Amino acid sequence: MSAGRLLRLVAVSWYLHLKMLHRSMFDSVMQVVWPLFFATTALLVYRATGDRDALSYAATGAAVVTVWSAVSSNASGILQRERAFGTLELLVAAPAPFSLSIMSIVLAVTTTGGYAVAATLLWSRFVFGVHLAPAWPLPFALALVATVFSFGVLGFLLAVAAVRYRAVFALGGALELPLWLACGFLVPVALLPSWLRPLSWLLPPTWGMQAVRAAAAGQSLWADLGLWAGSTAAYAAAAVWVAATVLRSARRHATLSLT
Amino acid sequence: MNSLRILVIGGLTTYRALFNWVSPWILVPSLLVMPLAQILLFSYIGRSAGIESDTFFVVGNAVQYSALPCLLGTASTVVGERLQRTLGIVLASPAPRLALVIGRTLPVMLNGLAVSVFGLVAGSVLLGLPVRPATLGLATLAIAVSVFGCTGLGLVSAAVGLRLRDIAVLSTILFGILLLCSGADIPRPALPGWLAAAGDWLPLAHGIAAARSVAAGGGIGGVGGDLAAEALLGLGYGMAGVLMLRLLERRSRSAGALDLT
Numbered sequence: 473m474s475a476g477r478l479l480r481l482v483a484v485s486w487y488l489h490l491k492m493l494h495r496s497m498f499d500s501v502m503q504v505v506w507p508l509f510f511a512t513t514a515l516l517v518y519r520a521t522g523d524r525d526a527l528s529y530a531a532t533g534a535a536v537v538t539v540w541s542a543v544s545s546n547a548s549g550i551l552q553r554e555r556a557f558g559t560l561e562l563l564v565a566a567p568a569p570f571s572l573s574i575m576s577i578v579l580a581v582t583t584t585g586g587y588a589v590a591a592t593l594l595w596s597r598f599v600f601g602v603h604l605a606p607a608w609p610l611p612f613a614l615a616l617v618a619t620v621f622s623f624g625v626l627g628f629l630l631a632v633a634a635v636r637y638r639a640v641f642a643l644g645g646a647l648e649l650p651l652w653l654a655c656g657f658l659v660p661v662a663l664l665p666s667w668l669r670p671l672s673w674l675l676p677p678t679w680g681m682q683a684v685r686a687a688a689a690g691q692s693l694w695a696d697l698g699l700w701a702g703s704t705a706a707y708a709a710a711a712v713w714v715a716a717t718v719l720r721s722a723r724r725h726a727t728l729s730l731t
Numbered sequence: 732m733n734s735l736r737i738l739v740i741g742g743l744t745t746y747r748a749l750f751n752w753v754s755p756w757i758l759v760p761s762l763l764v765m766p767l768a769q770i771l772l773f774s775y776i777g778r779s780a781g782i783e784s785d786t787f788f789v790v791g792n793a794v795q796y797s798a799l800p801c802l803l804g805t806a807s808t809v810v811g812e813r814l815q816r817t818l819g820i821v822l823a824s825p826a827p828r829l830a831l832v833i834g835r836t837l838p839v840m841l842n843g844l845a846v847s848v849f850g851l852v853a854g855s856v857l858l859g860l861p862v863r864p865a866t867l868g869l870a871t872l873a874i875a876v877s878v879f880g881c882t883g884l885g886l887v888s889a890a891v892g893l894r895l896r897d898i899a900v901l902s903t904i905l906f907g908i909l910l911l912c913s914g915a916d917i918p919r920p921a922l923p924g925w926l927a928a929a930g931d932w933l934p935l936a937h938g939i940a941a942a943r944s945v946a947a948g949g950g951i952g953g954v955g956g957d958l959a960a961e962a963l964l965g966l967g968y969g970m971a972g973v974l975m976l977r978l979l980e981r982r983s984r985s986a987g988a989l990d991l992t
Contacts, residue, residue: 509906509911510907513916513917514773516917516921517782518776520780638756642757645761645765646765646768659775660779
């Protein structure tokens with residue numbers, strides 16, 4: 473397939489799945505409301521300290537991490553949903569690369585997470601009076617998009633890795649808050665126990681968030697972005713490999729439909 | 732005797748059939764990993780903000796998380812009949828309604844209690860806090876009363892579920908409201924007045940206060956007021972739930988809306 477056709481595949485699939493997600497109360501409205509409860513609780517804790525810098529720190533992290541809530545709960549169940557619709561076999565049989573088909577669905581899910589970012593930023597601004605004024609707005613936006621993209625890649629890996637797990641929504645839910653903690657969105661990574669820090673460094677959103685904070689403070693973010701790019705590429709490659717391996721196994725053992 | 736059989740055996744059977752979170756593939760991530768993650772997240776947020784102790788967050792979140800199995804479990808065992816298209820059969824049977832309803836809530840309460848106690852013990856161990864059996868016993872009593880309160884609210888949401896299609900959304904929103912209002916993570920003086928006032932009239936706030944008090948070494952005598960308030964709230968919500976179930980059942984029968992079609 474030519475690059476143009478691949479791009480068209482991603483765009484059309486993204487648009488169609490975005491439309492479908494909007495039809496579900498759980499997949500659209502809840503993706504905004506659910507993380508907002510946790511973000512508000514965290515912001516109220518930080519507000520109790522009276523430290524405006526700490527509140528801004530938490531507001532920035534809370535806004536970005538809400539995307540992960542949407543991705544972890546929704547992306548993990550992508551293959552189950554296709555299975556329930558009876559379209560998983562069609563996706564596998566189609567000449568389009570399977571990984572690309574799934575990635576475009578993950579991108580649609582990630583887009584719904586974008587609403588939560590906007591909602592949390594507005595919430596922080598009007599309820600908590602947090603004015604986010606990044607020193608370097610453009611690099612800040614770039615780092616923000618990079619972090620959100622890394623959530624999409626993690627969601628992609630989760631979606632394909634859990635193809636044989638019937639109750640995958642539970643796994644996605646269980647991974648939601650650990651990432652809030654491990655990637656330094658609400659708590660500096662330096663405060664985490666020493667055994668947890670190496671795990672944080674292995675997760676691309678950690679570097680994305682560090683780049684976001686660096687751009688907000690007017691410091692150089694390129695080293696963090698470099699580490700983000702490397703780790704994200706590694707996860708993407710792993711996801712493509714897992715997708716191909718798991719798919720081959722499911723086709724060989726006739727377990728694609730799990731019935 | 733028949734009512735007792737319906738209450739115990741019927742309740743347990745319904746719970747196992749309709750609350751699919753009992754499967755270990757869902758139970759472990761949702762009811763063991765998630766509460767621990769919530770406890771650790773807010774304990775570290777507390778450390779980072781420099782307010783309150785680890786015990787404050789461990790007790791608050793361990794008790795608060797019981798809301799999820801209680802709200803969702805109660806709603807599932809009632810609304811699940813609708814999804815399975817068996818609600819009409821159950822309602823057509825001569826079984827006493829009260830035994831049917833209360834029987835479904837007993838396993839839910841036991842589950843909520845187990846989840847909370849697990850969170851309390853595992854969270855304490857992970858954060859290096861001491862676990863004293865005497866304190867744990869008193870805290871378990873406070874958790875049991877909180878679980879009773881949450882299950883009462885769960886009955887109200889189950890009744891509403893007779894008219895809604897997606898009960899998971901309602902249970903999730905209620906869980907979030909309890910997270911905010913109960914003071915599980917936010918010290919009461921730091922809660923906006925209206926949120927604290929709402930928390931006083933919802934389950935958990937009094938139960939969490941009682942559990943924190945006994946965790947700090949206080950005796951049962953000092954938390955009698957909070958436990959009584961929590962139990963009264965549970966009773967009130969439970970009675971409201973049973974009445975709403977009766978009312979909405981009658982309306983669903985007259986509107987022909989018992990099953991989801």
